[in-house]
Amino acid sequence: MAISRIARTGAIVAAATLALTACSTGTGGDGASGDCAPSDGPVTLTFTSWLPGVEEAVAIWNEENPDIQVNVQTGPNGLGGTYQNFFNQLAAGNAPDLGQIEYDAMPNFRVQDGLENIAACEGILDARSQFVDWTWSQVTFGEENAVYAIPQDTGPMAMFYRADLFEEAGIDVPTTWDEYRAAAEAIREEGGYITNFSQSDINQFAGFVWQTGGQWFSNSGDEWQVNLTGDESLMVAEYWQGLLADDLVSANPPWTDEWNAAFNNSEVWTWVSAVWGANTILSGAPDTAGNWAVAPMPQWEAGASAAGNWGGSTTAVLKGSDHPYEAAQFALWLNTDADALTAMNRTAQIYPATIEGANLPVFTQGVEFYGGQEIYQVFAEAGTNVDPNFVWGPTMTQVYNDVADGFSGAISGTGTLMDALTAGQQSTIAALRAASIPVQE
Amino acid sequence: MSAQTAPARTKGRSSVQESIASRVLAMAVMAIATLYFLTPIWWLFVASTKTRGQFTTTAPLWFADFNLFENIQALFDYRNAVFLRWLLNSALYAGLGAALATLFAAMTGYAIAKYTFWGRNALFNVILGGVLVPATALALPLFLLFSQIGATNTYWAVFLPSLVSPFGVYLSRIYAAASVPDEIIEAARIDGAGEVKTFFTVSTRMLAPALVTIFLFQFVAIWNNFFLPLIMLRDEALFPVTLGLYVWNTQVSQIPDIRALVIIGSLLSIIPLIITFLGLQRFWQSGLANGGLK
Numbered sequence: 001m002a003i004s005r006i007a008r009t010g011a012i013v014a015a016a017t018l019a020l021t022a023c024s025t026g027t028g029g030d031g032a033s034g035d036c037a038p039s040d041g042p043v044t045l046t047f048t049s050w051l052p053g054v055e056e057a058v059a060i061w062n063e064e065n066p067d068i069q070v071n072v073q074t075g076p077n078g079l080g081g082t083y084q085n086f087f088n089q090l091a092a093g094n095a096p097d098l099g100q101i102e103y104d105a106m107p108n109f110r111v112q113d114g115l116e117n118i119a120a121c122e123g124i125l126d127a128r129s130q131f132v133d134w135t136w137s138q139v140t141f142g143e144e145n146a147v148y149a150i151p152q153d154t155g156p157m158a159m160f161y162r163a164d165l166f167e168e169a170g171i172d173v174p175t176t177w178d179e180y181r182a183a184a185e186a187i188r189e190e191g192g193y194i195t196n197f198s199q200s201d202i203n204q205f206a207g208f209v210w211q212t213g214g215q216w217f218s219n220s221g222d223e224w225q226v227n228l229t230g231d232e233s234l235m236v237a238e239y240w241q242g243l244l245a246d247d248l249v250s251a252n253p254p255w256t257d258e259w260n261a262a263f264n265n266s267e268v269w270t271w272v273s274a275v276w277g278a279n280t281i282l283s284g285a286p287d288t289a290g291n292w293a294v295a296p297m298p299q300w301e302a303g304a305s306a307a308g309n310w311g312g313s314t315t316a317v318l319k320g321s322d323h324p325y326e327a328a329q330f331a332l333w334l335n336t337d338a339d340a341l342t343a344m345n346r347t348a349q350i351y352p353a354t355i356e357g358a359n360l361p362v363f364t365q366g367v368e369f370y371g372g373q374e375i376y377q378v379f380a381e382a383g384t385n386v387d388p389n390f391v392w393g394p395t396m397t398q399v400y401n402d403v404a405d406g407f408s409g410a411i412s413g414t415g416t417l418m419d420a421l422t423a424g425q426q427s428t429i430a431a432l433r434a435a436s437i438p439v440q441e
Numbered sequence: 442m443s444a445q446t447a448p449a450r451t452k453g454r455s456s457v458q459e460s461i462a463s464r465v466l467a468m469a470v471m472a473i474a475t476l477y478f479l480t481p482i483w484w485l486f487v488a489s490t491k492t493r494g495q496f497t498t499t500a501p502l503w504f505a506d507f508n509l510f511e512n513i514q515a516l517f518d519y520r521n522a523v524f525l526r527w528l529l530n531s532a533l534y535a536g537l538g539a540a541l542a543t544l545f546a547a548m549t550g551y552a553i554a555k556y557t558f559w560g561r562n563a564l565f566n567v568i569l570g571g572v573l574v575p576a577t578a579l580a581l582p583l584f585l586l587f588s589q590i591g592a593t594n595t596y597w598a599v600f601l602p603s604l605v606s607p608f609g610v611y612l613s614r615i616y617a618a619a620s621v622p623d624e625i626i627e628a629a630r631i632d633g634a635g636e637v638k639t640f641f642t643v644s645t646r647m648l649a650p651a652l653v654t655i656f657l658f659q660f661v662a663i664w665n666n667f668f669l670p671l672i673m674l675r676d677e678a679l680f681p682v683t684l685g686l687y688v689w690n691t692q693v694s695q696i697p698d699i700r701a702l703v704i705i706g707s708l709l710s711i712i713p714l715i716i717t718f719l720g721l722q723r724f725w726q727s728g729l730a731n732g733g734l735k
Contacts, residue, residue, distance in 0.1 A: 046675075050688065050691065052695060077691040084672075092588035092593075257501070260497045261497045279696075283698050
């Protein structure tokens with residue numbers, strides 16, 4: 001399958017590749033200049049999403065819009081198979097009208113010409129002001145007159161910590177990464193670990209680099225630049241390598257029983273994670289209810305307020321949709337309507353990408369598990385401090401896998417995190433070239 | 442086998458001792474193998490009986506509070522018993538699919554074994570080649586084919602490809618050649634039975650052990666087939682249980698609680714396989730023994 005995908009990419013490349021700045025060939029080939037007209041008569045759209053219970057939000061729309069009915073299709077999460085299904089369907093010409101695509105997969109779909117430009121559709125360009133700043137650049141790729149998806153949810157990062165343990169041990173809650181290391185040493189003396197380093201899920205590390213202002217990818221319009229080994233990335237890698245070398249952080253594989261247990265039995269004291277991590281801890285460490293709190297991410301410079309992001313999806317209109325106008329209207333409604341967002345938060349615990357979304361009642365209440373703290377206010381603040389210039393590359397699956405291999409090696413004593421990034425840099429350039437995507441050496 | 446042949450080859454007083462030693466060794470190997478295969482199932486069963494909190498806090502291989510039935514109830518309550526629907530889908534894909542696949546394989550294998558016609562060996566060799574092609578490799582071409590006729594995301598997209606069993610054809614041919622005597626077919630013809638009637642009333646009786654084997658193999662293959670449904674199906678109502686559980690498992694980071702449902706669901710999803718095996722192995726054993734006597 002990988003071979004067919006590469007072959008297909010090669011074919012498409014001539015038409016679409018570089019074109020992160022060129023204008024897209026929309027349905028009429030006219031770019032964004034007004035070729036997004038409503039269809040005549042009733043329309044039925046298909047929408048593929050792996051969000052649990054998204055049918056409930058869609059049902060609200062279907063009730064209000066009898067002429068634009070949306071059928072929900074489902075599947076595993078993107079990397080679990082749905083992205084590959086999208087590519088298969090795009091090749092076979094039967095892709096759904098709308099699909100859920102995470103931010104880090106968007107460039108892959110753009111490079112393979114799998115997305116409709118919906119900028120010309122009514123109200124889409126104007127919607128920009130409703131969304132958290134950084135999310136919009138993720139769906140436009142910085143192109144003029146281009147919108148390839150509507151942001152759905154985000155994963156602004158902050159620090160979950162055991163307020164009770166910090167207080168008992170008399171350790172100050174760290175606000176900078178230097179203090180974080182000092183706290184790590186103090187906690188190690190108490191017999192615990194300050195946190196668990198995510199060896200196999202590179203997204204957390206990417207979030208740290210994002211916070212630091214690093215850039216893994218950029219696109220000059222005619223070729224990609226890969227920069228996994230930039231100063232910021234190396235600084236973050238060296239920091240964590242130091243913690244690992246001195247046995248100040250544990251390295252359980254994330255999302256496993258032992259990883260949950262380490263939170264539950266108070267061995268691990270903090271987790272710098274995204275907003276959705278609130279439910280991960282709640283579910284995985286039930287015995288610690290009431291003892292957690294949330295603070296902003298530690299900073300590289302005292303007094304700064306930079307945050308990273310970990311996760312989040314968009315709703316994209318896939319290439320070949322017969323009804324881009326209606327699809328765009330639905331995508332915009334789904335991700336801005338208060339009822340829809342509330343429903344999706346109830347069933348799938350999403351954190352909306354809209355500015356207004358942070359003010360939904362569910363996000364302005366104290367959370368019992370976190371000692372009654374209004375934790376979502378911390379994340380809303382973090383969301384506004386996420387660097388809007390971070391760009392994902394077109395082969396993120398490969399990047400994650402390769403870097404994760406190197407990280408796992410570093411944890412078992414072969415090489416360092418910095419070596420892993422260097423190796424990842426080379427393999428990423430090779431992967432881009434193998435996919436006929438122009439890349440700077 | 443080794444336990445039987447060992448005494449014959451050895452001589453003198455040591456024969457009894459050695460036979461005991463080799464028997465103990467064989468038993469030990471089998472005990473280890475049994476332990477190896479049953480431990481994950483034991484873990485699954487134990488994990489299925491625990492509450493969410495006990496899951497990470499108690500010993501993984503021993504019981505805490507016995508919550509099995511509450512967990513099953515929660516599984517069936519989740520999303521309007523969609524899990525029950527998946528189980529029924531799997532039963533339909535695997536049960537009906539394996540039955541028809543067995544019938545087609547038996548007819549084809551029997552025809553190749555018992556009738557002389559032009560291209561017989563070529564046909565058999567092509568089918569034999571099919572045994573070598575993994576089903577996974579065919580999933581994407583099948584998707585593109587079904588796309589052309591607009592039949593993806595339908596029951597047929599998973600059901601039709603399940604009806605083909607090259608291995609079944611191979612087994613039927615070998616078994617038919619060995620255990621259905623030409624004389625009996627001749628006798629049936631003389632008594633006035635047509636070819637079809639001969640096949641169904643006379644030959645299938647003698648093929649029974651092979652048929653049971655093919656059915657079991659195909660049933661397990663379809664039940665466990667995951668890749669084809671993954672590529673073909675988008676509608677949750679059509680999912681087999683393997684795909685459904687996989688989809689849930691990918692949602693764990695969004696809804697951590699769903700993990701408990703994946704575990705209890707996995708336990709329930711292997712029960713039909715166990716029942717099928719235990720129910721059919723009776724025919725299997727007696728059939729193989731009969732074959733040995735001939």
